[in-house]
Amino acid sequence: xxxxxxxxxxxxxxxxxxxxxxxxRLKDVDIVEAQDGMDGLRKVTxxxxxxxxxxxxxxxxxxLKLVSLIRGEQNIADMPIVVVTTEGAKEDRERALALGANExxxxxxxxxxxxxxxxxxxxxx
Amino acid sequence: xSDERGGVFGRGEEFLKFxxxxxxxxxxxxxxxxxxxxxLGQLQTQQVSAAQNPDEWAKLRLELSERIEGLEVERDxxxxxxxxxxxxxxxxxxxxxxxxxxxxxxxxxxxxxFQLHSTLxxxxxxxxxxxxxxxxxxxxxxxxxxxxxxTNRLEAVASEGEPLSVFPRVPMGxxxxxxxxxxxxxxxxxxxxxxDYATPIACxxxxxxxxxxxxxxxxxxxxxxxxFTPLDHELFTLLAGHAATAIxxxxxxxxxERKLNTIxxxxxxxxx
Numbered sequence: 001x002x003x004x005x006x007x008x009x010x011x012x013x014x015x016x017x018x019x020x021x022x023x024x025r026l027k028d029v030d031i032v033e034a035q036d037g038m039d040g041l042r043k044v045t046x047x048x049x050x051x052x053x054x055x056x057x058x059x060x061x062x063x064l065k066l067v068s069l070i071r072g073e074q075n076i077a078d079m080p081i082v083v084v085t086t087e088g089a090k091e092d093r094e095r096a097l098a099l100g101a102n103e104x105x106x107x108x109x110x111x112x113x114x115x116x117x118x119x120x121x122x123x124x125x
Numbered sequence: 126x127s128d129e130r131g132g133v134f135g136r137g138e139e140f141l142k143f144x145x146x147x148x149x150x151x152x153x154x155x156x157x158x159x160x161x162x163x164x165l166g167q168l169q170t171q172q173v174s175a176a177q178n179p180d181e182w183a184k185l186r187l188e189l190s191e192r193i194e195g196l197e198v199e200r201d202x203x204x205x206x207x208x209x210x211x212x213x214x215x216x217x218x219x220x221x222x223x224x225x226x227x228x229x230x231x232x233x234x235x236x237x238x239f240q241l242h243s244t245l246x247x248x249x250x251x252x253x254x255x256x257x258x259x260x261x262x263x264x265x266x267x268x269x270x271x272x273x274x275x276t277n278r279l280e281a282v283a284s285e286g287e288p289l290s291v292f293p294r295v296p297m298g299x300x301x302x303x304x305x306x307x308x309x310x311x312x313x314x315x316x317x318x319x320x321d322y323a324t325p326i327a328c329x330x331x332x333x334x335x336x337x338x339x340x341x342x343x344x345x346x347x348x349x350x351x352x353f354t355p356l357d358h359e360l361f362t363l364l365a366g367h368a369a370t371a372i373x374x375x376x377x378x379x380x381x382e383r384k385l386n387t388i389x390x391x392x393x394x395x396x397x
Contacts, residue, residue: 014256018236086259088349106349108263111232112225 009040037061
């Protein structure tokens with residue numbers, strides 16, 4: 001079975017480590033980390049991923065901008081995206097989903113919730 | 126005359142044929158009647174036999190009753206086992222949820238601890254504490270206070286949600302923050318939020334070997350965070366010890382680096 005490749009775009013090393021910790025419970029997974037939106041864009045356009053977890057508030061390029069750029073890029077437009085953010089307002093959620101995010105998780109996150117969303121989007125048991 | 130005789134004989138033959146058919150039909154009826162009589166006789170014999178052996182019937186009824194009772198006991202036992210299995214399943218499901226929660230808690234605590242001790246740079250340590258409180262606790266407005274040993278006051282050295290300048294200097298033992306730091310006890314109040322920077326909704330004293338070196342004061346939680354959870358309290362306990370030692374170690378390291386540079390400067394001066 002091919003490995004699932006997941007990109008984490010998050011400026012906080014603490015959050016990145018927690019997300020990696022959660023996602024490593026998936027079998028056959030390859031996780032790549034990016035520390036801001038621009039770094040994420042470089043990695044997502046130069047490599048293939050099955051799923052991306054993207055923070056909103058990041059330096060250089062914010063997560064929503066990255067989501068809209070990914071959705072506009074033909075080769076990667078259908079890649080599932082999970083937005084992970086501190087922004088809990090309804091309008092923030094709606095905006096992210098309207099831009100093309102598949103799921104919207106608010107911090108503080110629970111590792112099992114991240115795992116469950118990732119499994120669902122990767123269509124693994 | 127001969128025609129008349131012929132007609133009489135013809136009718137006589139027809140009558141004889143008719144009569145013989147009637148005789149055959151009567152014979153068949155008699156045979157059927159005999160068969161029915163025999164059948165009736167057999168049934169009467171069986172009935173008499175059954176009536177004459179009531180013990181056989183009673184035995185059969187008893188066997189059947191016992192069998193029914195046995196099946197009812199089996200059914201009750203199966204239902205009881207089913208209930209037990211359902212309870213076990215319920216118990217396992219609850220245990221699974223508990224284990225998942227424990228896993229979540231351990232993941233958070235591990236990450237927090239790992240990050241706190243990943244650097245000796247004081248600014249990095251403060252940044253990591255901010256990240257932990259934002260991302261793992263879910264606080265929107267908070268500050269990290271450190272005791273100024275010269276003035277014996279608590280001074281905010283890092284903050285989130287508001288600039289440092291809004292957080293007051295707090296004398297040790299005074300107000301919610303000073304009292305919490307003085308006693309070493311974590312303080313939790315109404316989580317609906319506070320705009321009074323002297324009165325946070327939670328204050329976690331940072332302690333190294335029973336000596337308070339500072340505190341984390343939380344003033345407002347993120348919109349989606351309704352209350353502190355048991356995991357938050359575990360994180361507070363971890364932060365109280367590990368954040369304190371991380372700040373303490375990084376300060377010691379910075380001091381020793383400074384002293385080392387000074388000594389190195391003297392040595393360089395003397396050896397030139």
